[in-house]
Amino acid sequence: MSLKTLQVTWLGEQRYVGVSESGHQLLIDNSATKIGVSPMEALLGALATCTAYDVVQVMGKKRIKLTSYRIEVEGERADEHPRRYTRIVVRHIARGEGLTPEALERAAHLSHEKYCSVAASLNSEVVVETRVEAEAAASV
Incomplete structure (x- = not known):
């Protein structure tokens, strides 16, 4: 670990x-x-860059040379607190030599289902422990 x-x-x-x-x-x-960026935007960015890393790696292993690649990610949030994301859409948009929609779909699927640690964290129960250390302000 x-x-x-x-x-x-x-x-x-x-x-x-x-x-x-x-x-x-x-x-x-x-x-x-x-x-x-806001904390929730940072979370979307973490998901997008995590999956992008995987997709670029998979394409390289398949000897598909990407000439451009971007991810558009949008998150729908609950109206009530804690206003968590209830749905996230990750759109992979790529261009490259020998690239097919099927190859891009497979790489994106592998990332989201197997490799991307951010996606896996979002899809699981994560234990969050809270610990505090209160320090008294120095008197002047």
């Missing part, structure tokens, strides 16, 4: 920066003056 970590720090308002264990940053912003 492998462990991944991400440290998220509040920047003020509803703006946060996440820093991965490799030092890469992710700006999450749900403030009125957005300069980053």
Whole structure:
């Protein structure tokens, strides 16, 4: 089993920066003056990039040379809290030498059903533990 970590720090308002264990940053912003993606947009982005990685790998193994590839993802959210996604549509749009609709369909299916860890996490019961550490503010 492998462990991944991400440290998220509040920047003020509803703006946060996440820093991965490799030092890469992710700006999450749900403030009125957005300069980053919202948490729910980040979730869609994680799903899209996870499956894109798999599809590109599968195409390479099949010796299909992609000349362009993008994913359009849309999520429908529940009206009531916690306003989770109730439906996500992932549209794979690709062009390439020797590419057929069947090959793209197979690669996308393999990703969503077998390889994409984000899709697997969304499709399962994930145990989330909450732990807290309250620190008293320093007196001035």
